[in-house]
Amino acid sequence: MTYYPKIKNTKNGVIISNLGRFSLADTLDCGQAFRWQLSGSRWSCIIENRYISAEQLSDESFIIYNQTADDVIAFWGDYFDIYRDYGSIMQKISANSIVKQSVDFCGGIRILKQPEWETLCSFIISQNNNIPRIKGIIERLCTEFGEETAFGFTFPSAERLAMLTTDDLSPIRAGFRAKYIIDAAQKVASREVDFEKIKNLPLDDAREELKKIKGVGNKVADCALLFGFGKTKAFPQDVWIKRAMDKLFGGVLPSEAEEYAGIAQQIIFHYARTTKLDI
């Protein structure tokens, strides 16, 4: 059975269907994105300069409000990675019975293709930090330095933040990470770290480029590459995934999952974290 998603314009919004198993909530709340907010059954967010709200319709479909079908084709389809056949990937990695437990739990997750700078900056903030506080720092960063729109604030550009000092960042209470944010903004804005180049680089070289930034190590780099640059072989190793890998696989990702390491990683991460690894 071939996979192909359908995009349909309706008077309410754009419906995306035929996705196979899909979970908007797991996708938006599994620790890869930090700005989505749930109100009732609707999720909303500002991505770059676009305001979006969306809602799950069925196990295999969701609706996007406030956007046209052209917007979906031009932007949101890639953002939600709808063109990738996750069903067949889930089936392949489920050949390992322990990975299968994670797939059974949250196999409707999609790896988002988020804006590169926002993703990099967000995961710089994430280091040695907890998710509620990461979200708070990012929100303050946006309200202090983003652009105001009718629906809220945008994520500030690298160019905007490159003009600031660490003292300027004190209102966001990022702690020791403030100097890393400034260094990242300056190197990205000046193209000393060149996103256009990184997009076309193999994983290992791309990681080394990002590590030119102070406060960016393997883990932060791999998060940016996986969730921002669409490099699905990136495999961020944080405390949770290390714990899960040790406990579940003796430290080594099963060979069945290697080709889809990043996708498998996020599903194992979400499973481990939400079940407190109570296997």
Place this chain on the structure above:
DNA sequence: TCCCAGGCTCTCT
């Protein structure tokens, strides 16, 4: 209160 958080840098062997 104390421990810890989707780590990284710096220093000391």
Place this chain on the structure above:
DNA sequence: AGAGAGCATGGG
């Protein structure tokens, strides 16, 4: 090259 302390802040 490998280990360990320190880092800012605040949620639980």
